[in-house]
Amino acid sequence: MCGVHGLYRLDGQRVAAETLSAMGNITQHRGPDDEGMHIDGACGIAMRRLSIIDLAGGHQPLSNQEQTLWLVCNGEIYNYRELRSELQAKGHVFKTGSDSEVLLHGYAEEGDAFVQRLNGMFDFALWDARRRRLLIGRDRIGVKPLYVLQDGQRLAFATEAKALLALPGVEPELDRSVLASYLQLGYVAAPLCIFKGMRKLPPATLLAVEDGQISEWRYWQLPTRIDTSLSEADWVARVRDQLDKSVHMQMVSDVPIGAFLSGGVDSSAVVGLMAQHSSQPIRTYAIGFEGGAAEALYNELPYARRVAELFGTQHREILVKPDVVGLLPKLLWHMDEPIADTAFITTFLVSEFARQDVKVILSGAGGDEIAAGYRRYLGGHYAARFQTLPAWLRRSASFAARHLPADRHSGLLNTLRLAKSFLASTELSPDARYASYLQVLDRQAVAQMLLSEQAGADPLQDALARVHSGDELQRMMAVDLETQLPDDILLLTDKMSMAVSLECRVPMLDHELVELMAAIPSAIKVRDGRLKHILKQSVADLLPADILDRKKRGFGTPMGAWLKRELAPLLQRLLSPEVVRTRGLFRSEAIQQLMADHAANRIDGTDALLALLNLEVWSRIYLDRRDPADVALELKSYLA
Template identity: 75%
Template sequence: MCGIHGIYRLDGAPVESAHLSLMGNITQHRGPDDEGQHIDGDCGIAMRRLSIIDLAGGHQPLSNRDGSLWLVCNGEIYNYRELRAELQAKGYQFKTGSDSEVLLHLYDAEGDDFVLRLNGMFDFALWDARRRRLLIGRDRVGVKPLYVMQDGQRLAFATEAKALLALPGVTAALDPTVVASYLQLGYVAAPGCIFKGIRKLPPATLLAVENGKIREWRYWRIAPTIRHDWNEAQWIDQVRTSLQRAVSMQMVSDVPIGAFLSGGVDSSAVVAYMARTSSAPIRTYAIGFEGGEAEALYNELPYARQVSKLFGTQHREILVKPDVVGLLPQLLWHMDEPLADTAFITTYLVSQFARQDVKVILSGVGGDELFGGYRRYMGGHYARRFQALPGWLQSAVGFAADRLPADRHSGLLNTLRLAKGFVASAGMAPDARYTSYLQVLGQDLIAKLMLGEQGCGQHPLAQAFADAGHEDELNRMLAVDAETQLPDDLLMLTDKMSMAVSLECRVPFLDHELLELAASMPSAIKIRDGRLKHVLKQALSDVLPDDILNRKKRGFGTPMGAWLKRELAPLLRRLLSSEVVKARGLFVPAVVSGLIADHEANRMDGTDALLSLMNLEIWSRVYLDGRSSDDVALELKSYLA
C-alpha cells in the first residue's frame, strides 16, 4: 500500500528526480515508511510506501532480474502466493517476498492481459525498458484512484491529484465543465476531475505510452448475463462460500489488522467471517455521536457492541462531537475534490482512531451495491403500487406529498422525505426515476443556479445507463452504481480518508469474483417481498442474529443537515452569503439563498445540496486561493465565535 506517481516526457527530455520528489513529498501520508524512484531517460516512476507485506524486502520500485522491467504498485494482490508459485514453476526467480513483484513476472509471461489474473485492489505503473513503454492501470472496481495529466510535453500520473499540482507549470484551476456534474451527484464522476487539465483513469482501465503514442482501453466489465439455473438454496451456498473466501484472502498481512464495525449487516458479516478465520480475537472499531435526536439516529454503538460480544472481539469505540469546522478544510485537502457525502468525515474519524492500533482495516463497503441494500432500489416496486391507484387518488396523493415537510435527521420527517421522493418519481421511466433518487440537484435547478452559459449537458449517469446492459430494473440500477457512486464516491472517500492517516482499508465485498457472482444473480433473489438484501441475509442467518440482520439501515455519515440548522448555521450563512457567492462568480446568489431558506423551513432536505455548495467554497479557498487548510480552518472558526 502506498502512493505512486510518475512522469513520461513526450518531448523526449529526461525526467528530473527533483520533480518526482516534489510529487512524493506532497503524498507522504500515503507512505511514511519508505520511498523510491527509478528514472530511465524520458520516463520516471516513483512511490511512497506503507509497508504491509515483506516489510524489510518490499522496497519499490521493484525490478526483474535483468533490470528490463520496473514497477511501482499501490494496493494489495490477494492471490499473489498462488501466482508466485505458478511463475516459479515456469522458471521465474523472485528477489523479494512482496505481493507486488508478481506483476513484473506475470506481465513478462502474459503481456497486458496479466491484469485479468490479479485478485486485488491496486493501481500500478510498469516501465518496460525493452520497448521504452510505460503501462499504468487501475483495479477492476476502482478501489484505488489514479489521476492523469497530459500536456504537450509530458504525461504525468499520481494516486492523488495534488501530487500533479506539485509539478512545475501546473496550477490549480477549476474546470467549469464539471461543476454542473458535481452538483448533480455531489461528487465528480470519472473520467472528470475538478481540476482543469487533470482527469481520473476509470476503473478497470489500462493506459500505455509507447513511441510517443498514447493508448487507453477498458480491460474488464461486469457481464450483464443472469443465471437462472440455480435455486435460492444454491445461491445462498454460493454467497456464503464466496464471502468467506474473500474475507480470508484479504486477511493476509504482516502487520496488525482490524475491522470497522457499525453493527450493520455488511460490517458484521465481515467480522463474523474474520472471527471464523482467525485463531486470535479480531480488533474492531466503532464510532458514535453525542447530542440529541439527530445524533442518535446515527449512533449505532449498541449494535456494534452486540456483534462484538457475539464474536469475542477486542472492541474499541469512540463517542464524538467532531470539530467539523476545523476538520473540513483539512479533509477536503486530502480528498483532492469536493464531496457532499458526509461519510468522509466519519470515515476519517474512525480511521484515525483505529490507526492507534492497526495498519490494516477491513470494511463492509460494497455490500449494498452488490446485493440491493438501499431503499431507493424499491422505487419500481412502490411506483407500480402507486400507478395501480385510480387517477384521482394519484393526483390527490401527489398534491399532498409535495407539501410534506422533509428532514432526514428526524425519524418521522425522514419517512416523509422518502415518501415525497417516491411519489414525485412514480410516473417516470425507470432510468429517470432512479436518476431522480441519486441526484443532489436537478438539471432545471442547476440551470437557474449557475451563471453563464455552462449548462448541464448530458447527465453524468447517462453513459452508465447506456452501458448497463441489464433488462431487469434492479440489476440495471446496481450496474449503474458499480460504475459511478461506488468508485467515485464511496471508494474514493474510503481510500483518501483512511490513507490520510496511513491506514490501509480493504473491502472484501468487492472481491471481483464475489461481485461477478452477485451481478449474475436474478433480482428476485436479491430483494424478495420488499426485503432488501434477501439472499445475503439468508446466507448470514447461521452467523448473525435476526435483530442485526433485519434492523433498520442507517448510513455511515453524520447528522450534518441538523447541524446546519443549529450550531453550524452561522458557518453556512457566511460561506454561502450573497457577497461570497457573488465574489466566487459561479452561482446566482438569490438561488443559493432560496436553497438555504427551503432547508431551514423543512420544505426540502437540502443537506446534500448545501453541503455540495459549502464544500466547494471551502475547497476553493484551499486549492484555488492557495491557502493552507489550517488558515482556512481558523477563518471558519471565527464565523462561529
C-alpha cells in the same frame, strides 16, 4: 499500500528527480515508511510506501533480474501466493516476498493480459525499458484512485491529484464544465476531475504510452448474463462460500489488522467471518455521536457492541462531537475534490481512531451495491403497486406530497422525506426515477443556480447508456458500480483512511464475488421488498435476526441538523451573497432560497448545501492557495 506517481516526457527530455520527489513529498501521508524512484530517460516512476507485506524486502520500485522491467504498485494483490508459485514453476526468480512482484513477472510472461489474473485492489505503473513503454492501470472495481494529466509535452499520473499540482507549470484551476454534474451528483465522477487539465482513469482501465502514442482500454466489464438455472438455496451456498473466501484472502498481512464495525449486515458479516479464521480476537472499531435526537439517529454503537460481544472481539468505540469547522479544510485537502457525502468525516474519525492500534482495516463497504441494499432499489417494486391505485387517488397523493415537510434527522420527518421523494417519481421512466433518487439537485435547479453552464459530460447518463441489458434493478446496480461506488464511496474511503496511513480493504468487492452477485436474478436479490435478501440468507446462521433486519442507516453525520443549529453562522458566511458574487460561479438568490427552504423543512437540502459549502472551502485551499490550518482558523472565527 502506498501512493504511486510518475511522468513520461513526450518531448523526449529526461525526467528530473526533483520533480518526482516533489510529487512524492506532498503525498507522504500515503507512505510514511519508505520511498523510491526509477528514472530511465524520458520516463520516471516513483512511490511512497506503507509497509504491509514483506516489511524488510518490499522496497519499490521493483525490477526483474535483467532490470528491463520496473514497477511501482499501490494496493494489495490478494492471490499473489498462487500466482507466485505458478510463475516460479515457469522459471521466474523472485527477489522479494512482496505481493506486487507477481505483477512484474506476470507481465514478462503474459504481457498486458496478466492484469486479468490479479485479484486485488491496486493502481500501478510498469516501465518496459526494452520497448520504451509505460503501462499504468487501475483495479476492476476502482478501489484505488488514479489521476492523469496530459498535455503536449508530458503524461503524468498519481494516486492523488495534489501530486500533479507539484509539476512545473501546473496551476490549480477549476474546470467549470464539471460543476453541473457535481451539483447533480454531489461528487465528481470519472473520467471527470475538478481540476482543469486532469482526469481520473476509470476503473478496470489500462493506459499505455509507446513511441509517443497513447492508448487506453478497459480490460474488464461487469457480466450482464443472469443465471436462472440455480435455486435460491444454491445461490445462498455460493454467496456464503465466496464471501468467506474473500474475507479470508484479505486477512493476509504482516502487520496488525482490524475491522470497522457499525452493526449493519455488511460489517457484521465481515467481522463474523474474520472471527472464524482467526485464533485471536478480532480488533473492531465503532463510532457514535454525542448530542440530541438527531445525533442519536446516527449512533450505531449499541448494534456494534452487540456484534462485538457475539464474536468476542477486542472492541473499541469512540463517542464524538466532531469539530467539523476545524476538520473540513484538512479533510477536503486530503480529498483532492469536494464531495457532499458526510461519510468522509465519519470515515476519517474512525480511521484515525483505529490507526492507534492497526495498519490494516477491513470494511463492509460495497455490500449495498452488490447485494441491493439501498432503498432506491425498491422504487420499481413500489411504483408498480402505486399504479394499481385509482387515478384520482394517485393524483391526490402526488399533489399532497409536494407540501410534505422533509428532514432526515427526525424519524417522522425522514419517513415523510422518503415518501415525498417516492411520490414525486412515480410517473417517471425507470431511468429518470433512478436519477431522481440519486440527485442532489435536479437539472432544473442546477440550471437556475449556475451563472453560466458550460457544456460538459454527464457521467450518470453516460453510464446508463452503456448498460443495455438487465431489468430495472440490475440496471441501477450496474450503474452504481460504475459511478457512485468508485467515485464517492471508495474514493472517500481511500482518501480518508490513507490520510492517517491506514490501509482499508473491502472484501465485499472481491471481483469474483461481484461477478457472482451480478448473475443472481433480481427476484432472489430482493424478495418481497426485503433488501439484500440473498446476502442476508447467506449469513443467517452467522448473525442474529435483530442485526439482519434492523433499519438501514447510512454511515454519515447529522450534518443537516448541524447546518440548522451550530453551523448555521458558517453557512451564512460561506454562502453569503458577497462571497458567492466574488467567486463568480452561482446565482446568489438561488442559494439563499435553498438555505431558506432547508431551514424551514420544506426540503431536505443537506447534500446540496454541503456540496456548495465544501466547494467554497475547497476553493479557498486549492484555488486561493491557502493553508488548510489558516482556513480552519478563519472558519472558526465565523462561529466565535
